[in-house]
Amino acid sequence: MITIAIAKGRMQDSALSLLARAGICLSEEAVNSRRLALMDETGQYRFIFVKPADVPVYVEHGIADSGVVGRDVLMESEADLLLPLDLGIARCRIVVAAVDPAAMTNVQGMIRVATKYSQIASAHFGSRGIPVEIIQLSGSVELAPALGLADMIVDLVETGRTLRENGLTVIDEIAESTGRLVVNRASYQLKAGEVARLVNALKSTL
Amino acid sequence: MRYYIGAEARLRRMVEDVAMSVFEGWNYEEVITPSVDYYDLFEQGMGQREAQRSFRFTDNDGRLLTLRPDVTSSVARMAATLLSERPRPLRFCYAAPVFRQQTQSHAEWRRENTQLGCELIGTGGKPADLEVLRLAAEILSRLNLESRYCITINNVEIFNGVAAQLSLDTPAREQLRRLIDTREADELQRFLTTYGNGETRVFAQPTQLIGKRNVIEAARRAIANQRSVAALDSLDELWTEIESLGLEDSFEIDLGDVSSLDYYTGLSLKVFVHGAGASVGRGGRYDGLTGSFGRAEPAVGFVLNLDALTEVLGRKVVQD
Numbered sequence: 001m002i003t004i005a006i007a008k009g010r011m012q013d014s015a016l017s018l019l020a021r022a023g024i025c026l027s028e029e030a031v032n033s034r035r036l037a038l039m040d041e042t043g044q045y046r047f048i049f050v051k052p053a054d055v056p057v058y059v060e061h062g063i064a065d066s067g068v069v070g071r072d073v074l075m076e077s078e079a080d081l082l083l084p085l086d087l088g089i090a091r092c093r094i095v096v097a098a099v100d101p102a103a104m105t106n107v108q109g110m111i112r113v114a115t116k117y118s119q120i121a122s123a124h125f126g127s128r129g130i131p132v133e134i135i136q137l138s139g140s141v142e143l144a145p146a147l148g149l150a151d152m153i154v155d156l157v158e159t160g161r162t163l164r165e166n167g168l169t170v171i172d173e174i175a176e177s178t179g180r181l182v183v184n185r186a187s188y189q190l191k192a193g194e195v196a197r198l199v200n201a202l203k204s205t206l
Numbered sequence: 207m208r209y210y211i212g213a214e215a216r217l218r219r220m221v222e223d224v225a226m227s228v229f230e231g232w233n234y235e236e237v238i239t240p241s242v243d244y245y246d247l248f249e250q251g252m253g254q255r256e257a258q259r260s261f262r263f264t265d266n267d268g269r270l271l272t273l274r275p276d277v278t279s280s281v282a283r284m285a286a287t288l289l290s291e292r293p294r295p296l297r298f299c300y301a302a303p304v305f306r307q308q309t310q311s312h313a314e315w316r317r318e319n320t321q322l323g324c325e326l327i328g329t330g331g332k333p334a335d336l337e338v339l340r341l342a343a344e345i346l347s348r349l350n351l352e353s354r355y356c357i358t359i360n361n362v363e364i365f366n367g368v369a370a371q372l373s374l375d376t377p378a379r380e381q382l383r384r385l386i387d388t389r390e391a392d393e394l395q396r397f398l399t400t401y402g403n404g405e406t407r408v409f410a411q412p413t414q415l416i417g418k419r420n421v422i423e424a425a426r427r428a429i430a431n432q433r434s435v436a437a438l439d440s441l442d443e444l445w446t447e448i449e450s451l452g453l454e455d456s457f458e459i460d461l462g463d464v465s466s467l468d469y470y471t472g473l474s475l476k477v478f479v480h481g482a483g484a485s486v487g488r489g490g491r492y493d494g495l496t497g498s499f500g501r502a503e504p505a506v507g508f509v510l511n512l513d514a515l516t517e518v519l520g521r522k523v524v525q526d
Binding site: 060061062063078079080081082083084085086183184185186188189190192196199200 | 412479484
């Protein structure tokens with residue numbers, strides 16, 4: 001049996017429909033229940049639903065053999081995982097956005113950056129030698145520049161609508177993010193056959 | 207920080223005793239190395255990137271000291287200096303705690319773990335490689351982990367030979383190594399479209415890097431450069447020996463194991479056990495190491511993680 005950790009929220013529905021196309025189905029009743037651990041119809045796969053940032057943790061510790069999670073979360077975590085497949089789902093960009101398109105040169109003094117992604121943000125500015133103060137938030141990051149908490153933000157953008165409605169423009173793109181299949185290093189060896197079956201089944205749907 | 211109390215401590219002691227008695231049976235002498243030593247030693251021994259994970263502090267005169275992050279560096283220095291006149295080969299074993307800073311996502315008690323390890327110094331080639339593989343297999347089977355463990359083997363020169371043909375700069379080579387190590391099939395394809403050649407198709411399908419002899423045969427069809435072919439030959443010979451010992455069910459070849467290229471020079475191995483979420487041991491050939499202490503000679507060894515083995519065995523007892 002293979003345990004798959006699925007990131008709840010944005011990724012969940014597209015991940016489950018992709019798995020269904022690969023022949024790994026959850027019953028309607030199971031999906032609608034509020035249980036956080038479910039078996040698929042064949043009994044070969046167990047699903048657990050956890051917060052996105054917890055997917056790498058469950059997989060690295062081997063509690064889940066495998067998981068589906070966005071690249072943004074992986075870049076933010078330091079987990080040591082295998083990443084055999086880009087699933088191409090929940091495509092979005094990680095960007096730097098500000099009210100003033102020329103904020104990078106116009107800000108006086110230290111640039112303040114509000115973000116949920118403090119690792120990605122500090123790596124991005126650090127590699128360019130731009131000194132910034134990172135302000136860690138856990139949601140509604142777009143609000144921060146409008147209220148004067150920060151000069152710019154680092155955040156995920158899918159359509160750009162939230163940014164526009166809060167008067168922000170993209171001034172730099174850090175990376176593209178899509179849903180990834182991640183696999184625990186030990187499971188990859190010890191359950192090689194089952195893992196390869198899962199990878200190949202998913203690959204055939206892409 | 208981790209306490210072992212009563213039955214757990216006994217189990218841990220038993221695991222240590224089993225390993226040390228197997229080592230002793232193969233004529234390995236126990237060695238106890240200093241817990242605190244100069245940082246320079248480990249930077250030379252492990253390379254800067256690994257040594258930086260050690261806990262560092264200064265001596266009265268300002269020189270940098272560290273809690274030992276591994277034992278191999280000390281043993282290699284000892285072989286090259288204190289024991290330079292002793293007849294070869296040297297066989298040493300140890301059970302010793304090592305200390306490393308861990309990334310955030312790891313439980314903090316893993317800062318300290320005890321290594322059960324051995325080093326075979328001054329003899330190269332297939333017999334030495336096979337000796338340490340048999341030692342590892344014997345310890346695991348004496349711990350009643352028969353059919354619950356898997357030792358993966360590789361020869362890092364297969365990758366090095368292919369990479370050398372591409373004349374990549376250091377960052378690009380590191381990127382290629384990382385993509386193979388994390389099995390990122392799609393990024394790897396993109397990378398190889400730009401930089402690859404006919405030989406790199408060996409690494410292009412990450413799910414096909416693991417297996418038995420078939421992996422070597424597939425690699426032979428793609429690879430022609432001398433360095434990689436020599437490495438494939440020696441892996442092939444080693445596999446034949448493993449088969450003739452009847453151990454092929456417990457071993458796998460993994461051409462994608464390229465996690466510590468700047469350290470190993472030939473054979474590399476990793477140990478996996480059902481019930482442990484990460485590898486419980488690793489090792490390989492490091493012919494370059496003793497040279498950095500002034501006496502270049504072949505060397506091979508491995509370590510098992512006593513704490514990880516104790517945890518797996520403890521849970522197994524509960525289940526049984």
